[in-house]
């Protein structure tokens with residue numbers, strides 16, 4: 001059943017803003033909004049959408065927002081707890097999580113426990129704690145609807161799948177990012193500015209750097225393993241420069257079904273909210289004759305080492321993917337701050353993976369401990 005009212009976590013970000021655009025178009029009620037610190041933007045969003053409650057993680061920004069919204073009856077909360085309260089307590093039936101990073105894990109788990117439907121953009125939630133999230137979703141009978149464009153594509157291609165056995169493999173497409181075709185030698189001295197120039201998508205800074213290292217595709221492989229209960233070896237990554245084929249599935253009869261569209265996140269965001277229905281979208285129409293050509297290549301695994309690091313992590317299992325995710329969050333940040341080089345990102349993440357012990361059973365606190373360890377390791 002499609003969503004009726006939403007709590008949007010990370011509403012000031014790239015996905016958050018596009019989600020609000022979908023709400024404008026589809027007329028969904030917005031019951032809660034959260035962000036890290038942008039009080040001015042949050043004030044504007046709150047005045048337009050009139051939610052019951054808003055939260056900012058940063059205490060000072062939250063105090064400022066409270067003053068700004070004093071003439072309204074919108075409740076203003078602060079801190080991680082405030083974000084979790086927004087996920088749980090508002091009258092929303094669906095929580096759209098577009099927080100960046102594993103900071104999204106706790107609110108996701110709490111929203112599932114409150115039996116909210118989850119529209120998930122925050123892939124790091126599944127990379128860091130996929131086992132915890134999927135177990136909690138099953139226990140509470142909660143559906144997790146993918147927002148990530150590739151996973152939305154796979155989900156769409158799986159509609160009408162005849163049986164559990166019919167799926168042969170998933171074909172996960174990747175744009176290849178701004179450094180497609182470059183050698184490791186050429187990537188040694190690339191600048192943050194170079195890495196932030198994505199050819200097809202306009203996104204937040206962290207995921208744009210993840211696309212340049214192709215860590216994004218590794219994280220998405222892990223995300224697909226959890227969302228679709230497939231083995232890592234049943235996922236084939238294909239570089240597709242035009243970002244028109246958003247991913248595909250191959251069935252036992254060798255029939256391949258793909259989902260296509262212009263690279264506009266409002267299509268997958270809207271599908272996660274309207275599923276199983278479809279409505280008119282604010283996104284543009286695809287003209288295949290105008291696109292002309294679609295190209296596909298095998299990834300260069302030697303240059304873009306992050307993909308295989310992620311494969312190794314999910315094959316090792318346990319807390320290894322959490323370690324890789326947190327090491328990457330820290331290394332990605334330090335690259336953006338000019339503290340380490342582009343190629344150091346993969347190197348640091350690999351080192352953290354090598355010294356992470358496999359553990360099958362783990363809790364949320366164990367994930368947080370691995371997070372601290374991984375970040376400290378990358379910083380030293």
Ligand code: NAD
Pocket residue numbers: 009010011012013014015016034035036037038057083098099100101103104121122123124147148149201202203204205206207265
């Ligand atoms: P962004 O940086 O533009 O926005 C992130 C949002 O999260 C902001 O509202 C910010 O205030 C909030 N936030 C940041 N740190 C936080 C914290 N510690 N606690 C709570 N809130 C915090 O990011 P984005 O590009 O919109 O990406 C969001 C998520 O969606 C990521 O997981 C990303 O991988 C995924 N995603 C993004 C795109 C895209 O096109 N941007 C596509 C697919 C998936």
Ligand code: MG
Pocket residue numbers: 148149150151220
């Ligand atoms: Mg994606």
